[in-house]
Amino acid sequence: MGTLDEIKAALINLDIPQVQCKIHQGLAEGLSPSAILEKSLIAGMNTIGSRFKEGDFFMPEVLVAAKAMHTGLDILKPLLTAVENRVKGTVAIGTIKGDLHDIGKNLVIMMLEGAGFEVVDLGVDVPPDKFITAIETHHPRVVGLSVLLTSVMPQLQTTIQQLEPYRRELYIVIGGAPITQQYADKIGADGYAPDAASAVDKVRELIARN
Ligand code: B12
Structure with a gap:
């Protein structure tokens, strides 16, 4: 071996x-x-x-x-x-309002940091206005939303709607066990990834778009 x-x-x-x-x-x-x-x-x-x-x-x-x-x-x-040698871009990430699961989100953060991204961890139970404050303070290229509870999934769409005015400057990626690519497309997210390693690939791919 x-x-x-x-x-x-x-x-x-x-x-x-x-x-x-x-x-x-x-x-x-x-x-x-x-x-x-x-x-x-x-x-x-x-x-x-x-x-x-x-x-x-x-x-x-x-x-x-x-x-x-x-x-x-x-x-x-x-x-x-x-x-x-350089920071590849900033990603702000949090588990959305109503949801306290953070193990998956923390894994995504670890992988992103390991790949050279600066990560702003907003924690769990994050309401839309906390994402907005983070966007205005840190100017991330990508915002990541994590959700594990199916009952909380509608809150994703609400959050994305509230981030609408900022979407020219950033991409929104979503993830968590109940999320699928189909759901991401339906609610208008820019990307989805099923696990932490592909989350890094997705963030790289989005940032490379412009
Ligand atoms: C651990 C756990 C807890 C812990 C959380 C600890 C913590 N600090 O996170 C505790 C005990 C607190 C908990 C509480 C609850 N839980 Co819970 N929990 C789990 C459990 C066992 C594991 C979740 C986990 O960590 N998985 C491991 C990680 C690595 O996987 P992951 O989260 O999916 O993340 C990966 C990907 O999804 C992706 N990813 C994740 N986030 C993001 C974000 C982005 C941007 C991207 C791109 C990718 C990405 O990358 C990650 C790494 O590969 C699951 C069961 C399961 N099998 O999933 C239930 C589960 C999620 N819980 C459940 C429930 C019901 C609850 C409670 C309501 C229970 C209760 N009655 O109190 C509460 C809710 C509290 C709340 N408001 O959130 C249900 C949800 C059912 C449903 N359909 O919604 C599950 C599925 C269990 C079940 N089968 O019933 N829970």
């Missing part, structure tokens, strides 16, 4: 010291920080996500895995920004 796979395995085994140790080993061997991020940490979190969906892993395991990912990111972040 190569070091990239060993880091991934350590993450899946929820062995935080081993994740740290293997990342340092990988860097010493000359692996690039972005390869470690994508092929070990993001790939590992994807496996964790699938196992969680299949019922092999439960919430405590997901939380430890997220912590392991964070520990790994702490090592990689200074190196990634040194390589990337």
Whole structure:
């Protein structure tokens, strides 16, 4: 097994010291920080996500895995920004009003930060005017809306409507377990992504449009 796979395995085994140790080993061997991020940490979190969906892993395991990912990111972040050398753009993200779930949103934030974006985390239960204040203060290129509760989904449309005056300057991406591309199209979001790794791709793609 190569070091990239060993880091991934350590993450899946929820062995935080081993994740740290293997990342340092990988860097010493000359692996690039972005390869470690994508092929070990993001790939590992994807496996964790699938196992969680299949019922092999439960919430405590997901939380430890997220912590392991964070520990790994702490090592990689200074190196990634040194390589990337510039901020790629600002993303403001929050879980919408009425919804308190934030594990998925936090994963998206971690991946975006790892990929060199500046992220403004608005937290959970975020009303439209809090998004607006963030837009006026931080001028993000992309606003991300997260939702897990189906009962709260109509609030997405309300939020998007209230952000309408700002949409020339920014793109709106949405995500969360109940969201589909079809729903995103229906309510007029600019993008949707099913998981944290593809959220990064989507944000990159939108920002590259102009
Ligand atoms: C953990 C959890 C909780 C925790 C939340 C802890 C926290 N800090 O987030 C607690 C215990 C607090 C909780 C509370 C409740 N929960 Co809950 N919870 C869950 C659970 C088990 C896991 C959710 C999760 O974290 N998944 C893991 C993450 C990684 O996945 P994810 O969120 O989907 O995120 C990924 C993608 O969706 C995407 N993504 C996420 N956000 C975004 C944003 C953008 C912009 C993009 C591009 C992508 C993106 O990327 C992420 C990473 O890959 C789910 C069950 C499930 N199987 O999903 C129920 C679930 C979501 N909860 C549910 C319910 C009903 C509740 C409660 C109402 C329960 C109650 N009666 O009190 C309350 C509601 C509180 C509130 N107002 O929000 C239901 C919702 C049902 C429905 N149809 O709406 C679920 C589905 C459980 C069930 N089967 O009944 N919950």
